[in-house]
Amino acid sequence: MRLTRPRATGVNLPWRRPTGVSRWGGKGVLVPSLLIRHKVEDYAAWKAVFDEEAISRRANGSRGGWLFRGVADPNEVLVLLAWDDLDRARWFADSDDLREAMARAGVTEPTEIWFLEEVARPEV
Numbered sequence: 001m002r003l004t005r006p007r008a009t010g011v012n013l014p015w016r017r018p019t020g021v022s023r024w025g026g027k028g029v030l031v032p033s034l035l036i037r038h039k040v041e042d043y044a045a046w047k048a049v050f051d052e053e054a055i056s057r058r059a060n061g062s063r064g065g066w067l068f069r070g071v072a073d074p075n076e077v078l079v080l081l082a083w084d085d086l087d088r089a090r091w092f093a094d095s096d097d098l099r100e101a102m103a104r105a106g107v108t109e110p111t112e113i114w115f116l117e118e119v120a121r122p123e124v
Helices: 043-052 054-059 086-093 096-105
Strands: 033-039 062-069 076-083 112-117
Touching: 033 086, 043 054, 043 062, 043 076, 043 096, 076 086, 086 096, 086 112
Parallel strands: none
Antiparallel strands: 033 076, 033 112, 062 076
16 A cells, blocks of 8 residues: 655645555445544543444545554554545545544544555455
8 A cells, every 4th residue: 555644743634646546345446545543542432432423434435444453552543444535535534523523532642644545455
């Protein structure tokens, strides 16, 4: 996967357009992906807000994804989401709704958001 470089402060939104998109689901279907890194006060509290926001993510084009937690620090969270459209993903990533949800969820450090394109799926 190629990552665009995050900005140093605030919600990091790399506005450089990636050269491609990520594969998701059906054969030949291409969609953008977002990788979001949060540092949170309490994972359980963050997860409750994340779950509440599923309707908003879906309404704005999210196709679902994966959640990861740090082994050494379970309050470090990575969210990988597939999206239906890059412009809608960027709009969502820059929305007041997302900022408000992150504040309610206890995000403690500036969030990093990368727009990704898949370039290969190694078998091992």
